[in-house]
Amino acid sequence: xxxxxxxxxxxxxxxxxxxxxxxxxxxxxxxxxxxxxxxxxxxxxxxxxxxxxxxxxxxxxxxxxxxxxxxxxxxxxxxxxxxxxxxxxxxxxxxxxxxxxxxxxxxxxxxxxx
Amino acid sequence: xxxxxxxxxxxxxxxxxxxxxxxxxxxxxxxxxxxxxxxxxxxxxxxxxxxxxxxxxxxxxxxxxxxxxxxxxxxxxxxxxxxxxxxxxxxxxxxxxxxxxxxxxxxxxxxxxxx
Numbered sequence: 001x002x003x004x005x006x007x008x009x010x011x012x013x014x015x016x017x018x019x020x021x022x023x024x025x026x027x028x029x030x031x032x033x034x035x036x037x038x039x040x041x042x043x044x045x046x047x048x049x050x051x052x053x054x055x056x057x058x059x060x061x062x063x064x065x066x067x068x069x070x071x072x073x074x075x076x077x078x079x080x081x082x083x084x085x086x087x088x089x090x091x092x093x094x095x096x097x098x099x100x101x102x103x104x105x106x107x108x109x110x111x112x113x114x
Numbered sequence: 115x116x117x118x119x120x121x122x123x124x125x126x127x128x129x130x131x132x133x134x135x136x137x138x139x140x141x142x143x144x145x146x147x148x149x150x151x152x153x154x155x156x157x158x159x160x161x162x163x164x165x166x167x168x169x170x171x172x173x174x175x176x177x178x179x180x181x182x183x184x185x186x187x188x189x190x191x192x193x194x195x196x197x198x199x200x201x202x203x204x205x206x207x208x209x210x211x212x213x214x215x216x217x218x219x220x221x222x223x224x225x226x227x228x229x
Contacts, residue, residue: 099214
């Protein structure tokens, strides 16, 4: 039972354009969401998070949007850079905090072309 | 730089031969986690330590054990590895425990192969 789903295995974007990575979840108890970025041969690196009491969180070029009614969140990267090419994982937690069991999506491979 | 270090990066063992994976951290975080990630799948939590308190996920096989002798180190022991245990094993840490919004920090993982 995949409670967090990233339905696009891969995404290809031109440098300078917007990258939009999507994530859907089924467990209504999830109330804290995170995005991690992973380069080959490295562990996941925390990127940005959002609490369910918010619908948007922005950090530089990265913005996460949360639509609770649709159980959907997305990560926007503007402008995209070649160094953003990596696997992006969406993850979710219950309890309103970052402590505890991260439930991950399968990941989306982002390729940003120069 | 403060970090989470996993050793070895690659581990090969024989079917049924016990193996231990190591994780150390310089972040002084009180929570340490072990995740298993199989090819093209999402990482899956096996268990975690909140300080010295061990928390096992309900679906973690008995074949998997963990030890945390001190704040800095945590070990994953696989007593009798099967072919299905071949995976990337990720260690992560976080500070504060329940109520904290500090993200989990991951090591670079150990890739385990079973012959």
